[in-house]
Amino acid sequence: MSTGEVPARDSTGPTEKCGVVGVSHETEGAALPTYYALYALQHRGQESAGIVTHDGFQQHEHIGMGLVGEAFDQGDIDTLHGQSGIGHVRYPTAGSVDESNAQPFTVSFEAGSLALSHNGNLVNTEALRSKLTEQGHAFSSDGDTEVIAHDLARNLLESDLVRAVKRTMERLHGSYALTVMHDDTVMGIRDPEGNRPLIIGELEDGYVIASESAAIDTLGGEVVRDVRPGELVVLDEDGSGFDAYQLQSPERTANCFFEYVYFARPDSVIDGELVYEVRRELGRKLYEEAGVETDVVMPVPDSGRAFASGYAEAAPDVEFAEGLMKNRYVGRTFIMPTQEARERAVRLKLNPIRSTVEDRSVTLIDDSIVRGTTSRQLVDLLREAGAESVHVRIGAPPITAPCYMGIDMADRDELIAAEGDVGAVEEQIGADSLAYISPSAVADSIGTARSDLCMGCVTGEYPYDIKGEATDRDVAAPVLDE
Ligand code: AMP
Numbered sequence: 491m492s493t494g495e496v497p498a499r500d501s502t503g504p505t506e507k508c509g510v511v512g513v514s515h516e517t518e519g520a521a522l523p524t525y526y527a528l529y530a531l532q533h534r535g536q537e538s539a540g541i542v543t544h545d546g547f548q549q550h551e552h553i554g555m556g557l558v559g560e561a562f563d564q565g566d567i568d569t570l571h572g573q574s575g576i577g578h579v580r581y582p583t584a585g586s587v588d589e590s591n592a593q594p595f596t597v598s599f600e601a602g603s604l605a606l607s608h609n610g611n612l613v614n615t616e617a618l619r620s621k622l623t624e625q626g627h628a629f630s631s632d633g634d635t636e637v638i639a640h641d642l643a644r645n646l647l648e649s650d651l652v653r654a655v656k657r658t659m660e661r662l663h664g665s666y667a668l669t670v671m672h673d674d675t676v677m678g679i680r681d682p683e684g685n686r687p688l689i690i691g692e693l694e695d696g697y698v699i700a701s702e703s704a705a706i707d708t709l710g711g712e713v714v715r716d717v718r719p720g721e722l723v724v725l726d727e728d729g730s731g732f733d734a735y736q737l738q739s740p741e742r743t744a745n746c747f748f749e750y751v752y753f754a755r756p757d758s759v760i761d762g763e764l765v766y767e768v769r770r771e772l773g774r775k776l777y778e779e780a781g782v783e784t785d786v787v788m789p790v791p792d793s794g795r796a797f798a799s800g801y802a803e804a805a806p807d808v809e810f811a812e813g814l815m816k817n818r819y820v821g822r823t824f825i826m827p828t829q830e831a832r833e834r835a836v837r838l839k840l841n842p843i844r845s846t847v848e849d850r851s852v853t854l855i856d857d858s859i860v861r862g863t864t865s866r867q868l869v870d871l872l873r874e875a876g877a878e879s880v881h882v883r884i885g886a887p888p889i890t891a892p893c894y895m896g897i898d899m900a901d902r903d904e905l906i907a908a909e910g911d912v913g914a915v916e917e918q919i920g921a922d923s924l925a926y927i928s929p930s931a932v933a934d935s936i937g938t939a940r941s942d943l944c945m946g947c948v949t950g951e952y953p954y955d956i957k958g959e960a961t962d963r964d965v966a967a968p969v970l971d972e
Contacts, residue, residue, distance in 0.1 A: 507534060507535070507581040507609065507610075507753060507896045507897045507898070508534055508535045508578060508579060508580050508581050508593070508607070508608065508609040508701075508896070509528065509531030509532070509533075509534030509535050509578065509579040509609065509700075509701045509702070509705075510531075510576070510577070510578055510607040510608065510609050510667060510668065510669045510688070510699075510700070510701050511524055511527040511528060511531065511576065511577045511578075511607070511669060511698065511699065511700045511701070511705055512524075512575070512576040512577075512607070512669030512670070512671065512676040512677070512678060512698065512699045512700075512725065513527070513574070513575050513576075513676065513693075513696060513697070513698050513699075514573065514574050514676045514696055514697050514698075514725035514726060514727060514728075514729040515573040515574075515693070515695060515696035515729045516573070516695040516696050516728055516729035516730060517573075517695045517696075517729075518573065518695065518696075519543070519570070519571065519572065519573060519575075520543050520570075520572060520573050520574050520575030520696075521541055521543050521567050521570035521571075521572075521575055522567060523693065523696070523698065523709050524541050524543075524575045524576070524577040525541060525558065525562060525567055525577070526708055526709060527577065527698065527700055527705040527706075527708060527709060528541070528558045528577045528578075528579050528705075529558050529559075529708065530700075530702070530704045530705040530707070530708035530709075530755075531579050531700065531701055531702060531704075531705050532557060532558055532579060533753075533755060534579055534581060534609070534701060534702075534753065535578075535579035535580040535581040536556070536557055536579070536581070537555065537556075537580045537581065537592075538553060538554065538555050538556070538561065538578075538579070538580045538589070538591075538592035538593075539553070539554060539556070539557070539558045539561040539562065539577070539578070539579045539580070540552065540553030540554070540561070540577065540578050540592055540593055540594050540607075541553075541562075541570055541575055541576070541577040541578075541594070542570075542575065542576055542577075542594045542596055542605040542671060543570040543571060543572040543574060543575035544572045544574045544575070544603070544605075544671055544673060544674040545571040545572030545573075545674070546572065546673075546674050548603070549596060549598075549603050549605060549671075550569055550570045550571050550572065551570075551594070551596060551605070552566040552567075552569065552570060553592045553593070553594070554566070554592075555589060555592065558579065572674065573674070573696075573727075573728075573729060574671055574674040574675070574676050574725075574727065575671070575676070576594050576605055576606075576607050576669040576670070576671045576676060577594070577607060577669075578592075578593040578594050578607035578608075578669075580592055580593060581896075581898070590630075590631055591631060591633055593606070593607050593608065593635060594606055594607045594671075595607075595608070595633075595635045595636055595639055597636075597639045597640070597643055599643045599646075599647070600647060601643070601646045601647050602646075602672060602673045603671075603672070603673055604639055604642060604643055604646075604670065604671070604672055605670070605671040606635055606638060606639050606642075606668060606669075606670050606671075607668065607669045607670075608634070608635040608638065608666055608667075608668050609666070609667045609668075609686045609688075609701055609896065610664065610665030610666040610667055610681065610685060610686045610895060610896045611634060611664055611665050611894060611895050611896040612634040612637070612638070612662055612663060612664035612665070612666065613663055613664040613665075613894055613895075613954045613955070613956045613967070614662070614663040614664060614955075614967045614968070614970075615633075615634040615637055615664075617967065617970055618637045618641060618661060618662070618970065619637050621970045622637065622640050622641060622644070625644070627640045627644070634664070638658065638662065638666070638668070641658045641661060641662075642654060642655065642658045642670070645657045645658055646672065651672060651675065651677075651724065652722065652724075652735050652737070655677070655679060655722050655735075655737060656722075656735075656737045656738075659679070659681075659682070659720070659722075659737055659738055660738075660968060661968055661970055662681070662968075663954060663955065663967040663968055664681070664894070664895065664954055665681055665683070665685035665686055665746075665895035665896055665954075666679065666680075666681045666685075666686070667679070667680050667681065667685075667686035667687065667688040667701060667717075668680075669699055669700075674727050675724060675725070675727055676699070676724075676725040677699075677722060677723060677724050677725070678690065678699035678717045678722070678723040678725075679717075679721075679722050679723075680716075680717040680718065680719055680720070680721055681719065681720070682719050682720035682738040682739070682740040683719060683740060683742075683743050683744035683745075683944070683953055683954075684718070684719030684720075684743040684744070684745050684761070685744050685745065685746050685895055685944055685953075686701070686746065686749070686895075686896070687701055687702060687716070687749060687754065687758075687760045687761070688700070688701060688716065688717040689701075689702065689703050689706065689713060689714075689715070689716050689717065689759075689760075690713075690714040690715055690716070690717060690723055690732065691703070691705075691706030691709070691711040691712060691713050691714060692711055692712045692714050693709055693710070693711040693729075694710070694711075695729060696729035697714075697725045697726075697729060697731070697732055698711060699717065699723060699725070702754055702755055702758035702760070703758045703759045703760075704755045704757050704758045707757070713759065716760070716761050716762070717734075718734075718736065719738075719740060719743050720736060720737055720738030720739055720740060721734055721735065721736050721737065722734070722735045722737050723735075742941060742942055742953075742963060743938075743942045743943075744942070744943065744944040744953035744954075745760075745761060745936075745938060745942060745943050745944065746895060746897070746943075746944050747886075747932050747933075747936065747943045747944065747945055747948075748858075748886070748893075748897055748947065749765075750763070750765055750768045750769070750932075750935075750936050751769070751772070751857050751858060751885060751886045751932070752793060752857045752858055752886070753897065756769060756795075756796050761938075762937075763936060763937055766796050768935050768936055768937075769796030769797050769800065769857070769885065770796050770797070770799055770800030770803070771800060771934075771935040772797055772800065772885045772927055772931065772932065772935045773796065773797035773798060773799060773800025773801035773802075773803070773804070773855065773885060774800040774801065774803060774804040775800075775927060775931040775934070775935060776797065776800075776801050776855070776883050776884075776885055776925075776927050776931075777800075777801045777804035777805050777883075778804060779925070779927060779928060779931060780883060780925030780926075780927075781801075781804070781805055782853060782881045782883070782923060782925075783808075783851075784808070784850075784851040784852055784853045784879070784881055785808075785809060785850040785851045785852070786808070786809045786810070786811050786813065786846060786847075786850055786851075786852055786853070787801055787802045787805060787808050787809070787810050787811075787852075787853045787855065788810075788811055788812060788813035788814065788846065788852060788853070788854055788855070789812075789814075789854075789855050789856070790814060790840070790854060790855065790856040790857075790864065790868060791812070791814055791815070791816040791840070792816065793856055793857045793858075794854075794855040794856040794857055794885070797855050797856070797857060797883075797885035798810065798855035801853075801855055801883065808853075811843075811846045812843060812846065813842060813843050813846040813847050813852060813854075813872070814840045814841065814842055814843065814868065814871075814872075815840070815841050815842075815843060816839060816840055817838060817839055817840070817841070820835060820838050820839040829861075829863070832861075832863045833863060833867060836863060836864055836867035836868065837867060837871070840868065840871065841871075842871050842872055842874075842875035843875075844875050844876065847872055847875045847876055847877045848875060848876035848877070849876055849878055850877060850878055851877070851878050851879040851881070852872055852877045852878075852879065852880050852881065853881045853882075853883055854868060854869070854872065854880060854881070854882050854883070855882075855883050855884075855885070856882070856884055856885070857884070857885045857886055858884060858885070858886040858889060859884055859886075859888070859889065859906060859907065859915065859919070859926075860889055860899060860900055860905065860906070861900055861904050861905065861906055862906030862907075862915065862918060862919055865882055865919040865921070866918065866919045866920060869882065869919050869920045869921050870920065873920075879922040880920075880921055880922055881921060881922050881923045881924075882916075882919065882921040882923070882924045882925075883924075883925055883926075884924070884925070884926045884927065885927055886926065886927060886932070886948075887926050887927060887928060887929050887932065887945070887948045888907035888910060888912065888915070888926050888948065889905055889907055889947050889948065890902075890905060890907050890908050890909075890910050890947070890948060890949075890950055891905070891908070891946060891947050891948070891949070891950035891959075892905075892947065893946065893947045894946070894952065894954070894956050894959075895944060895946070895954070897947070899947050906918060906919075912924060912925070912926065929945055929948060929949070932945070941962075941963075945962075946959075946962070949962065953965060954967075955967040
C-alpha cells in the first residue's frame with residue numbers, strides 16, 4: 491500500500507551500505523588491525539577506504555579511493571599514529587565515484603575531535619540538517635554522516651559522552667551502525683531497530699567493534715557479542731575493556747534480511763546466526779516450496795553457492811555441479827553505470843561449462859533478482875551452451891521496492907519484479923520456470939520473527955517513517971523541537 495508521491499532515493503544523502511570498524515589497542519598502534527579488518531570487510535564497499543587514528547593528542551587520517559589495497563600503502567599506515575582508530579569502506583552507488591563522500595568523516599570543535607564511520611542511511615537527514623542550519627551549523631556535504639557528526643558535536647558541548655549520544659540518537663531516524671571516535675575514545679552505536687549488523691570482539695591486547703564477525707576472525711580475536719539494537723558501546727582508551735549503555739529500547743527490531751541473503755560474508759555470524767547456514771537453510775526451504783525435477787542443480791557463483799548446496803541436499807538424487815565458471819578478476823556487475831555495460835559484464839564474468847549443461851535440464855540457483863540483467867543473460871548463456879531447459883530458483887522473495895536503508899537496490903522503474911508478477915519476470919528472463927522463496931521461509935531460516943525483520947524492498951512497507959511510502963508498523967520520525 492503506497493501513499494502517493496515517492497521521493498527520489500538519493501534525497502536522504504549519499505551514505506550507502508558500508509563496512510565500519512573501530513579498534514582500541516593496549517600495546518600497539520590501531521592502524522594495522524583497522525587496516526586488516528577493512529580487508530575483511532571489503533565486500534561491503536569498494537569505492538573508498540579510510541582510517542582515522544588518535545594518539546592521545548591529535549587525529550591522523552588517510553582516506554583513498556578504490557579497494558583497501560589500492561587506498562593504502564605502508565607509508566600511509568606508518569603515519570597513522572595512536573592506539574585508537576576507526577575505519578570505513580564505502581559501497582559505490584551505481585556509477586558514482588565521489589571523493590567528497592569518502593569516510594571516516596572528521597570534525598574538530600571546542601570539545602575536541604570527532605571521527606565517524608557510518609553504515610546505513612538516515613531517512614530524516616533533511617529535517618535534521620535544516621534544524622542544525624538554523625542553529626548556525628554549516629555543512630560541506632549533502633550526506634547524513636556529517637549531520638550526525640554536527641548533532642553529536644553540539645550535544646558534546648553541553649553533556650557528557652553517554653548523554654550526548656543519547657540525545658543524538660533521539661533525533662536520528664533511520665538506519666545506522668556507527669563507529670565513532672571522540673578524541674581517543676572509540677565507540678560503537680547501533681540504531682534501535684538493529685537494521686545493520688555491528689559486533690564486539692576481543693583481541694589479544696585490545697578490543698574491536700566491526701560490521702561483521704569475519705573482521706574479528708581475521709584479527710585472530712574472539713567474538714564477545716553483537717552490539718544490541720539501541721546500544722552504545724564505549725571501548726576503554728587503554729584497550730582493556732568496554733562499557734555498554736542501552737540508550738533506546740524498541741519493542742521491535744528491523745534487521746535487514748538482505749544482509750543474510752546477499753550482503754554479509756557467509757562466514758560471518760550476525761545476531762547469533764551463521765550467514766552460511768541461513769543461506770543453506772533457505773536453499774532447503776526453496777526446494778520444499780518450489781522444487782523442480784531436473785538433471786542438474788547449479789549455483790550462480792558465488793552468490794548462489796550456499797543456497798544451491800542446501801537445495802541440492804534437500805532434492806533427492808540430483809546431481810549438484812558447477813555449470814558456470816567465474817572470472818574472479820571482474821568486479822560486481824551491479825556497479826556498471828549503463829545497462830549495456832552491465833550486460834557485457836555478465837558475460838565477462840561468467841562462462842558455462844558445456845559438459846555439465848549440454849542436452850540436460852538445469853536448475854540455476856541465485857540469491858536474488860534485482861534488475862534481472864544477470865538472470866536473463868545466464869539463461870541465454872545456458873541455452874547457447876545446449877541446455878534442454880533452464881529453471882531458475884531464487885533464495886530471496888521478489889524485490890519490488892527500493893531500499894532507503896543503504897542498499898543500492900535500484901529505483902522502482904528499474905526493478906524487474908516491481909509489479910510483483912512472477913510470471914512476467916519468468917517470461918522476461920526467458921526461463922522455463924521461475925520461483926522465489928516466500929517471506930515466511932526467510933524469517934524461519936534466519937530464526938527471527940517476520941515482524942522483527944526489515945523487508946521493505948519486498949513489501950514496499952518500511953519500518954521507518956519515509957515520505958511517500960507506507961510503513962509496516964506504528965512509527966513516526968522524531969519531532970525536532972530544539
Ligand atoms: P540483477 O542482475 O540486477 O538482477 O542483480 C542480481 C545479481 O546481483 C544477483 O546475482 C545478486 O547476487 C547481485 N546483487 C543483488 N543485490 C545487489 C546489490 N544491492 N548490490 C550488488 N549486487 C547485488
